[in-house]
Amino acid sequence: MKIHSTLEKDSILIGRFGLCQIRLINDSNYPWVLLIPERENITEIHQLSIEDRRLLTEESALLSATLAHLFNADKMNIAAIGNHVPQLHIHHIARHKTDPAWPAPVWGKLPTKPYTAADLEETADKIADALWC
Amino acid sequence: MKIHSTLEKDSILIGRFGLCQIRLINDSNYPWVLLIPERENITEIHQLSIEDRRLLTEESALLSATLAHLFNADKMNIAAIGNHVPQLHIHHIARHKTDPAWPAPVWGKLPTKPYTAADLEETADKIADALWC
Numbered sequence: 716m717k718i719h720s721t722l723e724k725d726s727i728l729i730g731r732f733g734l735c736q737i738r739l740i741n742d743s744n745y746p747w748v749l750l751i752p753e754r755e756n757i758t759e760i761h762q763l764s765i766e767d768r769r770l771l772t773e774e775s776a777l778l779s780a781t782l783a784h785l786f787n788a789d790k791m792n793i794a795a796i797g798n799h800v801p802q803l804h805i806h807h808i809a810r811h812k813t814d815p816a817w818p819a820p821v822w823g824k825l826p827t828k829p830y831t832a833a834d835l836e837e838t839a840d841k842i843a844d845a846l847w848c
Numbered sequence: 849m850k851i852h853s854t855l856e857k858d859s860i861l862i863g864r865f866g867l868c869q870i871r872l873i874n875d876s877n878y879p880w881v882l883l884i885p886e887r888e889n890i891t892e893i894h895q896l897s898i899e900d901r902r903l904l905t906e907e908s909a910l911l912s913a914t915l916a917h918l919f920n921a922d923k924m925n926i927a928a929i930g931n932h933v934p935q936l937h938i939h940h941i942a943r944h945k946t947d948p949a950w951p952a953p954v955w956g957k958l959p960t961k962p963y964t965a966a967d968l969e970e971t972a973d974k975i976a977d978a979l980w981c
Binding site: 776777779780783794795801 | 891892893894896898901902904905906908909910912913916923924925926927928929930931932934943950951952953955956
């Protein structure tokens with residue numbers, strides 16, 4: 716399955732669940748991970764089959780709990796927006812009361828702050844390790 | 849179960865699914881409906897039991913498909929944010945390319961534009977009718 720060019724440019728692959736690619740957004744302002752169901756031509760969660768929705772829900776819950784623990788989040792923000800990029804992708808953002816956009820949602824608040832190459836890889840590895848341990 | 853005072857003030861009850869209250873946000877800028885699981889002390893989807901998550905997912909998908917059809921949406925925005933109000937509530941917003949915030953997410957974009965009392969009731973009834981037909 717092809718990942719939309721914008722999502723591919725903005726994120727790197729952490730790994731795969733049964734349904735979704737797990738991708739880290741290259742923005743060090745927040746720990747921000749996408750789940751992208753590996754299904755063609757889906758723009759809305761309600762278009763998935765009931766079996767795929769069940770997978771998505773449990774993959775999302777596992778990812779959310781893992782990020783909350785790993786980054787000691789004050790709140791998880793989970794969202795399927797897709798106004799710019801129609802391919803279904805679900806944002807998982809670990810928010811802190813001290814982060815630069817708090818308490819606003821992150822979209823459109825701050826310029827992207829890319830990780831260094833080393834930090835990007837280290838953060839992706841840290842999440843992968845936590846998900847597969 | 850008690851609904852947080854802010855959510856209660858900003859929305860009216862449309863009806864109930866097995867798990868969630870269905871509430872219409874009193875903002876005529878967009879068709880905007882909350883699902884609020886009737887469970888105590890839950891702030892994150894990942895804190896729900898697997899059975900409750902399955903219910904939430906199917907209630908959310910049914911609501912999303914219904915709003916998309918009823919309001920001829922260009923995109924559904926589905927989100928659990930909760931940075932201001934910790935009680936778990938999931939936004940379902942029917943977005944249009946012609947709406948005043950498009951393509952940005954709705955939060956913090958525009959002042960609330962309350963419905964007239966008659967329009968608020970009519971919109972809530974229209975959604976209730978569509979969900980139960």
